[in-house]
Amino acid sequence: MFTGLSAFPLTPMNEHSIQEREFSCLVKYVAKAGVDSIGVLGSTGSYAYLSCDERARIAKLGVENAGGVPVIIGIGALRTRDVLANAESAQQAGASGVLLAPVSYQKLTDDEVFDLYETVCRSLSVPLCVYDNPGTTHFEFSDELHGRIAQLPQVHSIKIPPVSNDIESAKERVARLRKLIPADVTIGISGDAAAATGLNAGCDVWYSVIGGLYPKAALAITRAAQAGDAQRARALSDILEPLWVLYKEYGGSLRLAATIAEVTGRVSQPCLPQPLKTLQGDKRKRVAAVIETLGLE
Amino acid sequence: MFTGLSAFPLTPMNEHSIQEREFSCLVKYVAKAGVDSIGVLGSTGSYAYLSCDERARIAKLGVENAGGVPVIIGIGALRTRDVLANAESAQQAGASGVLLAPVSYQKLTDDEVFDLYETVCRSLSVPLCVYDNPGTTHFEFSDELHGRIAQLPQVHSIKIPPVSNDIESAKERVARLRKLIPADVTIGISGDAAAATGLNAGCDVWYSVIGGLYPKAALAITRAAQAGDAQRARALSDILEPLWVLYKEYGGSLRLAATIAEVTGRVSQPCLPQPLKTLQGDKRKRVAAVIETLGLE
Numbered sequence: 001m002f003t004g005l006s007a008f009p010l011t012p013m014n015e016h017s018i019q020e021r022e023f024s025c026l027v028k029y030v031a032k033a034g035v036d037s038i039g040v041l042g043s044t045g046s047y048a049y050l051s052c053d054e055r056a057r058i059a060k061l062g063v064e065n066a067g068g069v070p071v072i073i074g075i076g077a078l079r080t081r082d083v084l085a086n087a088e089s090a091q092q093a094g095a096s097g098v099l100l101a102p103v104s105y106q107k108l109t110d111d112e113v114f115d116l117y118e119t120v121c122r123s124l125s126v127p128l129c130v131y132d133n134p135g136t137t138h139f140e141f142s143d144e145l146h147g148r149i150a151q152l153p154q155v156h157s158i159k160i161p162p163v164s165n166d167i168e169s170a171k172e173r174v175a176r177l178r179k180l181i182p183a184d185v186t187i188g189i190s191g192d193a194a195a196a197t198g199l200n201a202g203c204d205v206w207y208s209v210i211g212g213l214y215p216k217a218a219l220a221i222t223r224a225a226q227a228g229d230a231q232r233a234r235a236l237s238d239i240l241e242p243l244w245v246l247y248k249e250y251g252g253s254l255r256l257a258a259t260i261a262e263v264t265g266r267v268s269q270p271c272l273p274q275p276l277k278t279l280q281g282d283k284r285k286r287v288a289a290v291i292e293t294l295g296l297e
Numbered sequence: 298m299f300t301g302l303s304a305f306p307l308t309p310m311n312e313h314s315i316q317e318r319e320f321s322c323l324v325k326y327v328a329k330a331g332v333d334s335i336g337v338l339g340s341t342g343s344y345a346y347l348s349c350d351e352r353a354r355i356a357k358l359g360v361e362n363a364g365g366v367p368v369i370i371g372i373g374a375l376r377t378r379d380v381l382a383n384a385e386s387a388q389q390a391g392a393s394g395v396l397l398a399p400v401s402y403q404k405l406t407d408d409e410v411f412d413l414y415e416t417v418c419r420s421l422s423v424p425l426c427v428y429d430n431p432g433t434t435h436f437e438f439s440d441e442l443h444g445r446i447a448q449l450p451q452v453h454s455i456k457i458p459p460v461s462n463d464i465e466s467a468k469e470r471v472a473r474l475r476k477l478i479p480a481d482v483t484i485g486i487s488g489d490a491a492a493a494t495g496l497n498a499g500c501d502v503w504y505s506v507i508g509g510l511y512p513k514a515a516l517a518i519t520r521a522a523q524a525g526d527a528q529r530a531r532a533l534s535d536i537l538e539p540l541w542v543l544y545k546e547y548g549g550s551l552r553l554a555a556t557i558a559e560v561t562g563r564v565s566q567p568c569l570p571q572p573l574k575t576l577q578g579d580k581r582k583r584v585a586a587v588i589e590t591l592g593l594e
Contacts, residue, residue, distance in 0.1 A: 015378055048402035049376045079346045080571035081312055103402070105345035105433050106551055106573055116572040136402050138435055254403055274377035275413040276403055 001070040001096050002129060002157035002186040003204045004036030005222040007211035008044040010258055011058055012267035015274060018054060020061055022267045026212065027065040033215035036205070038066050039099060041074035043136055044209045044254055048103060049273040052082055056089035063094040070096035072129060076103045076137075080116055087123055098124065099159065101131035102139045110145050117149045127156035129188070134161060135252070147180030155185060159207045162191025163198050167230075170194075170201035178202070192218075192253065193244035196237035199225035209253040210243065213260055214296045242290045255279055256287065263288045298367040298393050299426060299454035299483040300501045301333030302519040304508035305341040307555055308355055309564035312571060315351060317358060319564045323509065324362040330512035333502075335363050336396060338371035340433055341506045341551055345400060346570040349379055353386035360391040367393035369426060372417070373400045373434075380417055388423055395421065396456065398428035399436045407442050414446045424453035426485070431458060432549070444477030452482060456504045459488025460495050464527075467491075467498035475499070489515075489550065490541035493534030496522035506550040507540070510557055511593045539587045552576055553584065560585045 009026040012019040030038055040062035041047035041055055050058070059073045073095040075086035083100065090098050100120060102113045121128060130149055132141045146158060158181065163170040174187055181187075188205035189198025195206045199222065211218035217240065225233035237244075243256075250256055259278040261267040272278055279287060306323040309316040327335055337359035338344035338352055347355070356370045370392040372383035380397065387395050397417060399410045418425060427446055429438045443455060455478065460467040471484055478484075485502035486495025492503045496519065508515035514537065522530035534541075540553075547553055556575040558564040569575055576584060 043403070102572075105400070106340070107432070107548065108572060109548065109574075112572040112574055115574075119571070135404070251404065251406065274416070275399075275405060275409040277406075277409055277412075 001037050001072070002127070002188065004206075004226065005211050005215070005219050006037040006039050006072060006188070006205055006207050007035040007215050007218065008039040008042040008207065008209055009212040010261055010267065010271065011041065011045040011050070012261065012271040013046070013273055014268070014270055018050075018058065019268055019271070020057075023058065024061055024065045026266065027062055028067070030212060030215045031065065031067045031069045033219060035069060035211060035215050035219065037070045037072050037096070038062065039072045039074070039207060039212075042099060042207070043074075043133065044212055044257055045074060046254070046273055047074040047076060048136075052085045052089065055086055056093065059090045059093035059095060072097040072099050074099045074101070074131070075120070076101040076131065078103050078105055080119060083116070083120055084123055087120055091124070091126055095126055097127045097129060097156070099129045099131050101133055101137050103137050104139055108139050110142070113139060114145065114148055117152060117155070121152045121154040124154045128154045129157040129159055130155060131159045132161060133159070133190070143177055143180055146177060150181035150185045157186040157188055157205065159188045159190050160203075162194035163189065163201060165194055165197050167197055167201060170197045174198075174202045193247055196221050196225065196233045200230040200233055209257050210240070213257060213266075217296055240294065242294065246287060246290060250279055250283055259284060259287050260291055264291065298334050298369070299424070299485065301503075301523065302508050302512070302516050303334040303336050303369060303485065303502055303504045304332040304512050304515065305336040305339040305504065305506055306509040307558055307564065307568065308338065308342040308344075308347070309558070309568040310343070310570055311565070311567055315347075315355065316565055316568070317354075320355065321358055321362045323563065324359055325364070327509060327512045328362065328364045328366045330516060332366060332508060332512050332516065334367045334369050334393070335359065336369045336371070336504060336509075339396060339504070340371075340430065341509055341554055342371060343551070343570055344371040344373060345433075349382045349386065352383055353390065356387045356390035356392060369394040369396050371396045371398070371428070373398040373428065375400050375402055377413055377416055380413070381420055384417055384420055388421070392423055394424045394426060394453070396426045396428045398430055398434050400434050401436055405436050407439070410436060411442065411445055414449060414452070418449045418451040421451045425451045426454040426456055427452060428456045429458060430456070430487070440474055440477055443474060447478035447482045454483040454485055454502065456485045456487050457500075459491035460486060460498060462491055462494050464494055464498055467494045471495075471499045490544055493518050493522065493530045497527040497530055506554050507537070510554060510563075514593055537591065539591065543584060543587060547576055547580060556581060556584050557588055561588065
């Protein structure tokens with residue numbers, strides 16, 4: 001399950017409720033495209049902004065609409081108590097795996113993070129992916145800590161931050177981590193702009209934001225890399241360069257993905273939890289133009 | 298209310314419940330010492346780790362045990378919806394003011410933060426203090442943004458991060474902000490080690506962690522500075538230098554304050570929400586030794 005393309009759909013919502021029908025459609029769409037797994041309630045799914053009850057509901061809807069494709073559910077929360085509740089509801093919903101980031105308000109120590117993973121793993125009957133995303137959690141994993149956590153038997157994958165787009169540096173980064181973790185723990189790339197390089201550098205899986213909207217384009221890149229055709233993976237990714245530029249200029253993937261979903265009519269507007277907003281004005285027009293030019297589906 | 302000493306008590310808790318009796322005792326103790334206000338559910342009060350219902354309960358207990366001392370209640374949350382719910386429960390509880398930090402998971406833009414304050418202020422009938430704490434919120438206020446937000450009529454104070462311990466730099470920092478905000482908006486210093494310098498440099502209020510445990514020592518510093526006796530304020534703060542060293546070495550004020558509360562028997566152990574832990578082993582022994590040497594009460 002923690003290999004190939006894992007697509008992360010949005011969780012469209014407004015201040016009153018979650019748009020359950022729209023969420024279900026997004027999940028069905030990526031499942032039908034043939035992705036290898038679906039990441040529900042990732043950062044793209046705004047997990048951090050939802051209550052435990054809302055998350056239980058979304059977990060259930062995610063599995064129900066995935067048509068048998070394995071569903072990985074984000075269970076991170078500031079408090080261990082809430083992580084355990086989310087783990088329980090994810091498993092009840094039929095998750096094939098869970099994704100856990102060390103979300104922080106007070107800066108966490110390495111020992112606190114290790115204990116969090118150990119405590120949560122003890123409660124799990126499904127495999128766990130360690131979610132390393134310093135941009136949102138403000139926790140920096142050392143490779144040594146990744147190595148310790150990866151020894152926990154429930155840990156089967158690590159979702160790492162973007163690698164350098166220089167293939168040699170990327171290979172070194174992946175190899176350095178690989179040496180410290182068991183052979184059955186996969187390494188997954190995130191940061192869509194770095195995905196082709198990550199896969200070509202030996203990552204086993206792409207945890208993908210754009211795959212949650214345009215699974216066919218993301219699958220083409222993934223399958224090329226998996227077949228060993230690094231050049232084709234690179235070329236397919238380069239076609240999407242105008243999109244990668246927007247990620248960089250417009251402050252990350254969530255607002256961009258949400259804006260794309262709004263302008264293409266897949267979700268109602270607004271679709272993000274306040275205080276977050278999608279892109280407006282000239283930025284929004286530019287997003288619409290790039291999407292039209294690329295002719296994605 | 299947003300002047301003098303504002304003392305921030307801990308909210309002692311374990312994985313099962315909040316220690317309501319211990320919390321009430323902490324509040325009573327600082328109220329009796331004669332602090333100018335009590336900051337309930339600040340970062341020291343672990344607001345970010347509690348549900349809206351738990352926060353409503355703590356707000357109520359805080360006001361009930363404050364013996365008429367004004368209570369300022371932290372209402373920050375990742376989602377505007379939850380901030381509004383916390384604002385409502387704080388006001389229902391009888392808060393004299395509220396404290397709002399732009400808590401983030403996804404990095405926030407200036408416009409998102411301004412809109413958050415504007416939306417929340419519209420719902421308030423009590424004054425608000427802007428809580429600027431980049432170490433936990435990961436949002437960096439520009440002075441220009443502070444200026445814009447401080448124009449909102451409900452904003453009456455800004456809690457700024459520690460100033461430099463060089464008095465001239467500190468005075469410049471305070472003067473720079475003062476020029477951009479209305480005359481009736483006070484500036485409050487946080488970071489206990491920088492408090493004497495902050496007050497001597499013209500801050501109107503000290504939002505104090507140590508004041509939540511040792512209000513007499515914090516009041517002595519505050520009153521000296523308020524009386525214009527900068528030298529005495531400095532000298533009284535310097536006596537506590539062994540404590541300020543621990544703040545720096547042991548990763549911030551919450552774990553230190555919680556450890557002090559545990560070793561002095563004011564709260565049960567553990568008192569922090571997992572994954573957070575108080576200091577253990579040699580660090581804990583050193584904290585106990587410093588507290589004994591200082592003879593605080």
